[in-house]
Amino acid sequence: MHHVHRLLDARGGAIATHELIDEGFGRRARERLIEGGVLRRARQGWFVRPDLDPVILMAVRVGGSLTCGHALRQHGVWALDHPEIHARVVHPGSRLRDERDSRRRRSAGSTAIVHWTRRPDEHERLVATVSDALSDYRRCVPEPWYLASLDSALHHAPLERDALRRAGHPAGTAGIDGVCESGTETMFWLAIRQLLPSVSRQKLIPGVGRVDFLIGERLVVEIDSREFHDIASGRAADRRRDLDLSLAGYRCLRFDYDQIVNHLDRVVAAVLAAVSRGDHLR
Known part of the structure; x- marks a missing residue:
């Protein structure tokens, strides 16, 4: 594994320019990593692996991490399809960009949905946690769809029940207990x-x-x-x-x-x- 990839993995899959500089990678060194296919510039100031899932990459381009249904499916949790990219973005201080081209500011033509948060997660820079993704999903879909995803999360990770309850999810109540398999x-x-x-x-x-x-x-x-x-x-x-x-x-x-x-x-x-x-x- 390339040294830079280990640095990426230690930082949740994305690394900032200043973090690369701290590790001794100056401007020319960063350019060589991009030219050599080791790194990919996702947006200004942020780099990822070149083979990053395109769905995740679009959320990073917007300015945050992938959340909602797409993020839940990344974790193996059942969720209904939705065509839009949903990005969890730290507020304030984030400049929103177009999901297709991070060099362009987000415009009225963008279909990405932004979920603002004031709690950055340094270890989940690409994909929101199951709990955070569920919180965002809850605001986007009808209640039965959200409960179905919560039930799926409990089925696949029953030990997370207490953590999900502390985050405000009704885990273990109203028939949501992880028994159903889908x-x-x-x-x-x-x-x-x-x-x-x-x-x-x-x-x-x-x-x-x-x-x-x-x-x-x-x-x-x-x-x-x-x-x-x-x-x-x-x-x-x-x-x-x-x-x-x-x-x-x-x-x-x-x-x-x-x-x-x-x-x-x-x-x-x-x-x-x-x-x-x-x-x-x-």
């Missing part, structure tokens, strides 16, 4: 749990495995995630699983990502209709 599962859970108290999550069925939801004795609800079920092997596995459930005496309702995100009311209505017919009873 954000779409959490969205369905939040919509259905008050209507059907008999819903169980992540229920183990002998000979089949763990299912997303079991209602009553025999109605299974499976929620397909976009990442796995959009590929042919995932769809084939789903069909084998549905066959096994039927052979074991269960009725399975399966819903995809688009149905949960964009037509959740119809999904809930379909499940309630199945229950009204007694599909959940032996």
Whole structure:
């Protein structure tokens, strides 16, 4: 690893001009690092690796670190897509720039969303922490989307529950406990749990495995995630699983990502209709 890359890693992935000078890299030395493909100038006074993720680079160009949904996905936390770049920027003192070209000042044509903060984090210069990203995401999206991401964070990092609660996130309350394995599962859970108290999550069925939801004795609800079920092997596995459930005496309702995100009311209505017919009873 190049010495400069170790310096970058020690400083959260971005290094300031004055920090390079302190390490003995004068103007000509910095130019050689750029010419040699070791460093990339992200904006005036700041440098990053040349292979930095373009999404992160755009947030750095604006003047801060990547936050909101894009940042959550960088941490492996489920979050819904949004096209804009969201940057967490320290206020005051930051001059906002265009996300496509840091030499230009931010104009009305910029689509980047800025989240101001007065608390700089020296160790998270590229991507906001999960807690900070969740705080920004909470202000940008409907409550169920935010809670689904919070639930995903708890699922992937259960030991962070207390830290998230101290930061003001309702971790461990109102059914947000990390049991669901994807954000779409959490969205369905939040919509259905008050209507059907008999819903169980992540229920183990002998000979089949763990299912997303079991209602009553025999109605299974499976929620397909976009990442796995959009590929042919995932769809084939789903069909084998549905066959096994039927052979074991269960009725399975399966819903995809688009149905949960964009037509959740119809999904809930379909499940309630199945229950009204007694599909959940032996």
